[in-house]
Amino acid sequence: MQPMENQPAAVHSALPPIERQVVSFFVDGVRVLGLPRSIGEIYGLLFISQESLSLDDLVERLQISKGSASQGLRMLKNLGAVREVENSADRRTYYQPAIELKRLAGGFIREQIRPHLESGKSKIAQLNAAANDVEDPAKRQFIDDRLDRLDAWMRSGTRVLPILQKILGQ
Amino acid sequence: MQPMENQPAAVHSALPPIERQVVSFFVDGVRVLGLPRSIGEIYGLLFISQESLSLDDLVERLQISKGSASQGLRMLKNLGAVREVENSADRRTYYQPAIELKRLAGGFIREQIRPHLESGKSKIAQLNAAANDVEDPAKRQFIDDRLDRLDAWMRSGTRVLPILQKILGQ
DNA sequence: GACTTTGTTCATTTTTGTTTGAACAAACCC
DNA sequence: GGGTTTGTTCAAACAAAAATGAACAAAGTC
Numbered sequence: 001m002q003p004m005e006n007q008p009a010a011v012h013s014a015l016p017p018i019e020r021q022v023v024s025f026f027v028d029g030v031r032v033l034g035l036p037r038s039i040g041e042i043y044g045l046l047f048i049s050q051e052s053l054s055l056d057d058l059v060e061r062l063q064i065s066k067g068s069a070s071q072g073l074r075m076l077k078n079l080g081a082v083r084e085v086e087n088s089a090d091r092r093t094y095y096q097p098a099i100e101l102k103r104l105a106g107g108f109i110r111e112q113i114r115p116h117l118e119s120g121k122s123k124i125a126q127l128n129a130a131a132n133d134v135e136d137p138a139k140r141q142f143i144d145d146r147l148d149r150l151d152a153w154m155r156s157g158t159r160v161l162p163i164l165q166k167i168l169g170q
Numbered sequence: 171m172q173p174m175e176n177q178p179a180a181v182h183s184a185l186p187p188i189e190r191q192v193v194s195f196f197v198d199g200v201r202v203l204g205l206p207r208s209i210g211e212i213y214g215l216l217f218i219s220q221e222s223l224s225l226d227d228l229v230e231r232l233q234i235s236k237g238s239a240s241q242g243l244r245m246l247k248n249l250g251a252v253r254e255v256e257n258s259a260d261r262r263t264y265y266q267p268a269i270e271l272k273r274l275a276g277g278f279i280r281e282q283i284r285p286h287l288e289s290g291k292s293k294i295a296q297l298n299a300a301a302n303d304v305e306d307p308a309k310r311q312f313i314d315d316r317l318d319r320l321d322a323w324m325r326s327g328t329r330v331l332p333i334l335q336k337i338l339g340q
Numbered sequence: 341g342a343c344t345t346t347g348t349t350c351a352t353t354t355t356t357g358t359t360t361g362a363a364c365a366a367a368c369c370c
Numbered sequence: 371g372g373g374t375t376t377g378t379t380c381a382a383a384c385a386a387a388a389a390t391g392a393a394c395a396a397a398g399t400c
Contacts, residue, residue, distance in 0.1 A: 018300055018313060025293050025320070032286050034204045036358055050312050055377065065360045070378055091368070092376065099316075101323050116202050123195050130188055142220050143188060146269075150195070153271050160337050167330050206388055225347065235390045240348055261398070262346065 015045075015061060022048040023062070033108065038064055038072040043081055043097060052085045052094035080107035102169035109161055117157050124150050185215075185231060192218040193232070203278065208234055208242040213251055213267060222255045222264035250277035272339035279331055287331075291324050 015023065026044030027037050041062050046053060053061075058069045073095060076082040080103055085094040098104060127147055134140040185193065196214030197207050211232050216223060223231075228239045243265060246252040250273055255264040268274060297317055304310040 018297070018304065021293070021297055021300060022316075025290070025297070028286070028293075029290070032204070032283075034202070038359075048313065048316055050309065066377075067361065067379080068359055071359090074378090099319060101326055113202075116198070120195070120199070123191070123198075127188065127191055127195070130191060134188065139220065143218065146192075146218055149269060156271055156338050156340070160334060163337060164330060164334065167333060168326050170326070208389075236347075237349080237391065238389055241389090244348090 019045060019048055019061075033112070035075070036072070038062075038068045039075055042069065042072045043076055046082060046095055046097040047099065052087075052096045054090075054092040054094050056092065058095075078107075079104070079111055100169075102165065105168040106165055109165065113161065117154060117161075121151075121154050124154065189215060189218050189231075203282070205245070206242070208238045209245055212239065212242045213246055216252060216265055216267040217269065222257075222266045224260075224262040224264050226262065228265075248277075249274070249281055270339075272335065275338040276335055279335060283331065287324060287327050291321075294320050294324065 014020070023041050023044035026047065027040035030040035030043070031037065041064065042058055045058065045062060055066065055069050055073065058064070058073075059066055062069075064072075073082065076095075077084070081098050082095045083098060085096055087094050098107075124147060127150075131140065131143050131147060134143055184190070193211050193214035196217065197210035200210035200213070201207065211234065212228055215228065215232060225236065225239050225243065228234070228243075229236055232239075234242075243252065246265075247254070251268050252265045253268060255266055257264050268277075294317060297320075301310065301313050301317060304313060
């Protein structure tokens with residue numbers, strides 16, 4: 001048997017059960033949205049923590065690297081899902097979660113959905129240009145029909161976003 | 171110089187430009203939805219093809235494996251995004267794309283979104299049970315608040331789906 | 341009933357995306 | 371100015387997801 005080592009202050013401090021379950025809830029949630037696991041872990045822990053947490057708190061409690069925490073927090077800030085809190089007693093930055101669904105959905109739509117809709121529209125424009133080179137009139141007709149349909153899809157998508165935000169903002 | 175080989179019928183037949191661009195459009199599209207690239211390739215080629223295509227057609231034109239084509243078609247069938255067409259002259263199965271946005275959105279919501287909302291609700295139920303073990307009344311209060319909020323999010327999500335489908339079905 | 345065609349399954353390989361951690365920068369402190 | 375604390379960046383390691391293709395099953399053909 002090995003001699004007992006003196007323990008360096010809770011190296012493995014596991015997250016308490018509630019916290020663990022909420023984190024896992026958000027990890028699953030963000031996967032559906034196509035975001036990395038660490039985003040769910042960080043947001044989840046902030047969501048269920050009464051006090052704001054610093055980057056170091058997140059690293060320690062979630063057992064993730066500083067790199068992940070830093071990148072994750074940046075993305076969450078860009079999404080408007082967390083906000084920074086200055087703490088006069090301490091030069092660390094502390095973070096709080098945005099908890100209004102409206103805000104979260106708005107950020108996601110702005111950062112993740114709108115850019116794709118935009119680039120989709122410009123690709124359709126390119127396609128319409130390329131369709132001019134099609135010789136066979138029947139094929140040309142068919143392609144134009146399909147491109148029109150794509151365009152209608154995009155317009156539906158654009159139309160639906162503000163309505164979505166409105167409904168989620170209640 | 172090598173003797174000329176007799177060419178085995180278009181081994182590398184690249185997709186024509188329009189087809190290529192449409193496929194790439196859908197590859198990007200499905201990535202946003204968190205679906206595999208092959209799904210976008212297959213659906214994209216069907217979408218822009220005037221005739222129905224068989225599994226072998228897809229393998230040959232997209233240069234993907236039979237395995238990918240088979241699995242991709244299965245998922246697309248589950249999503250209601252393609253339908254099978256029997257061809258009397260031939261014992262292969264041929265496929266056509268569903269092109270109404272309503273149908274596509276409906277399938278995606280049913281297969282990909284609803285199941286997650288359901289499992290989310292059941293996880294919240296578990297969390298509410300676990301919250302009973304929290305001793306500290308202030309903490310208990312806080313956790314209950316947050317769980318209530320999660321529940322409200324889920325209800326908003328459930329509420330928004332039929333409205334989404336309605337708007338996209340126009 | 342042997343042979344061919346069509347399509348599926350699933351263990352392995354490949355690709356893609358995420359996390360890590362060491363190096364660095366910035367700001368503060370004494 | 372040297373030392374410390376806080377946070378960022380990015381190349382490399384790693385993990386997760388997707389694609390491949392060989393083996394197989396089912397059904398048809400002669």
